[in-house]
Amino acid sequence: MSDLETPSASDPAARGKRTRRAGLPVQARSQERMARALEVAERLVVEIGPERTSIPEIERLSNVPRASIYQYFPDKYAIFSHLSQGHMQGLMAFILGAHPAGRHTDWRAMTRAVIQDTAAYYNANKAASVLLLKGPFGSNDCKAHFDKDASLARWLRARAQETGLANLPENPDAVALAIEMVFACLKYGYSQEGYTSAAICDQAIAAITGYLANWA
Template sequence: MTTEASQNSRRQPRGPVQARSQKRIDAALAAAEKLLVELGPDKTSIPEIAARADVPRTTIYQYFPDKYALFAHMAESQYGRIADAIGVATAGAQDADWRELVRIVVDAVADFYNTNEVAAILLLMGPFGSADSAAHARKDKGLADLFRARLGLDAPADTPDRINLAIQIAFACLRWGYLQDGFLSPAIRAEAVRATTAYIAPFVTGKSQTDHSSGGEKS
């Protein structure tokens, strides 16, 4: 047998093996979602997930060293869905005032949470552990970049990033409402909009005035 044939023979089983592993991980993630809703994050465990999904614990541990790494992976997935929801909500709002845009985004996120209990648990009750904290930080930055682009603002040259902090303020309001009531009410949405717009108004207004002034000098 040639070296190439030998290598090919060793590679052949990888497809089915990887497909089986992926199927098991998908089952574990689905079980984890159900357990998060039924038991909450504290009582959800890898052994419980493995038993519910009927997969070996070792398969799960191969990809996720602990439940917090699994939660972080799930949180990343939910963030992507939130970004999609925001994109859909703002698609027809090209000419909206920035304050109205804040309201549209907050409503889109709140609607998503109210219809997706797993996302609410992962992103409003978390983070859980250091890996999950990193996932939340990426979520805040991703949403800030998305919102900044929609406002036509440049990336900040210095820290802290005011838009990123505004995103965190909005999420803090939503988190408080969820922990208090178990859902995001119109009142807590309004508070999130108020707090967010109050925080970024000087920055956005100041930029608008500067741009207008610059345009006047060029005309």
């Protein structure tokens, strides 16, 4: 067969735990089997990388028949998209929980704290780093990444208005462009060092604050 294949807001590692979403099995036995297959897939993504991860290997290590896996995931890229969405939701929940409305009064302090917390989430969840900082993998994954950036942009725009950045343009969207800058820095740092370092966070902070200062 072809090889084409919600926890405490203060704990970035806990936020990496997956929750079952629509589209997965409803029977308890099937849920357990698919959860086992997904756990193996996530482990393989970290240990051998997305390129070498395959459904036959997931089958071998999880003892879940590939026919059962194919019922829900037509190829390995669908699995990557599913795992990515889980980590995107975890990242957003972690950020929202750590930075409630009213916590910040200065936009510079807010952006620094959010970037540092984002790095903490990635460093606590190795699979998230691989899937979100090396991806996207395929068209469905692209949509998941886009949705994550859009959710983060909406939240940041609301917080920016509370902290001294009330007139950020929407066309082009200054907040969306700032988020792209940050993730470009984080992706580059991860590709070079294999984790999100304090130095790369400082570069991301400098990039976004320098850009957003135009509207301060």
